[in-house]
Amino acid sequence: MTSTTSTRADSASPVETAALRRAFDLARRGPAMDPNPRVGCVLLSADGTTIGEGWHRGAGTPHAEVAALADAAAQGHDTHGATAVVTLEPCNHTGRTGPCTEALVAAGVRRVVVSVEDPNPLAAGGAARLRAEGIDVLAGVLADEGRQVLGAWVHAVERDRPFVTLKIASTLDGRIAAADGSSRWITGPVARQHAHDLRAEVDAIAVGTGTALTDDPSLTARTADGSLHGHQPLRVVVGLRDLRDDAALRGPGGELVQVRSHDPHEVLVALAARGVRHLLVEGGPTLAAAFLRAGLVDEVHAYLAPVLLGAGRPAVDDLGITSIDGALRLVTRTVLPLGPDVLVVATPEPPAQES
Known part of the structure; x- marks a missing residue:
């Protein structure tokens, strides 16, 4: 030896x-x-x-x-x-x-x-x-x-803010809901369970008040049999509106935190003060766009279902991009089949270095 x-x-x-x-x-x-x-x-x-x-x-x-x-x-x-x-x-x-x-x-x-x-x-x-x-x-x-x-x-630690993963679950044409607002279920059970396991690995999950009020999510991390994972992340609602008293977010699960701001930077400061290292941004399109416009998304997890709608709510709202030259380009890191669906893990392309 x-x-x-x-x-x-x-x-x-x-x-x-x-x-x-x-x-x-x-x-x-x-x-x-x-x-x-x-x-x-x-x-x-x-x-x-x-x-x-x-x-x-x-x-x-x-x-x-x-x-x-x-x-x-x-x-x-x-x-x-x-x-x-x-x-x-x-x-x-x-x-x-x-x-x-x-x-x-x-x-x-x-x-x-x-x-x-x-x-x-x-x-x-x-x-x-x-x-x-x-x-x-x-x-x-x-x-x-x-x-x-x-x-x-x-x-x-290096950036003095939580690492941000943006999660999207959409059709192949980028829709998260049909024209009538229906959205369950776009992806299949294998992809949905994978997403629950991801929730169990992060410190906090964030949604906007629009999603919280419209979809009434519980934002829990659940095992395959439907029971709660041992670790439940903080459930974060971003925005100014109040939640209903009977909201699912007030039920069993992680602590509920409301950050009354529309500024993603303020959201990260508030969560860093709570010791959050990894934030999962789950929705909706307005919150996703806000974090992307602010340059605060470190990783994207896109669950893509082989489904086409042709209309309905997009996964991400307007980013202010008017030309293909200004597109936010990502680098694919992993492609993982999940039953009939596919998970694409990608990171923002680093800015070009000036010569």
Whole structure:
């Protein structure tokens, strides 16, 4: 087996790279909706043998590095001279738990391999702290994969606002309701269940008051048997009008939050103050257009049914675009068949760089 001791300081060995991919798998075991990031850690001995593994199980629990050290200790392994392979830069601050940097120093770790440097100014500085203790630190290994594991969390921290996913469920010609206003059901049960599972992975769902008053949605996340998912996101209504006293949104489910504004920026500020990292904008066309015009949509989930209406309400209201040259173009990331329907996941095309 390749020894980690022979690894150059500016590169990761094959053993370390494999350990990092294992750490990604461990990180995914953590809760997707937690305010803290999903992080995994693998400890390697000097000869490249795995001696401990850990992941962060949620706010208030030991961080991945501490969990891996505890795992190594439980197996009777000595961590002096070990290499810690971590998906996110070890924290250097005291919150609900102590700094991971101090735990690594105390354990005698010799080298730390990091995928993503921590963008959170409150927790950053771990690499510098470790280097000050004479520990070799290599950061930026498989960083793109590491960012995918961190998901919405890393975007929310970097941009100081929630990551926004716009969800659309429409016919092939972009209609979400027929001319008479009927809309149930455009997509089939497989697509609808996928959308419910998506709700269970976000912190909040937003609709406009028009949708709330017209459709009377409950905005719950439900399992295939119709019961509530264990996690229920905040249910956010955007707009100035009051809800009815008997609205479904007042029934079982996540907390109801009304943001009395038409400004998407104000909506995100209000939700960020509540710790929201990932917002799902579900409707209707007016709210979707407002977030798109403001440039605040990070990802689009478009559920497309093989149905044509030719008339009816569009999925997105007027964006103020008058020419094809001004079209908001997206980059397709995933195409997933869901029964008779298709899910297209796309992200806004980055603006062209001026030469």
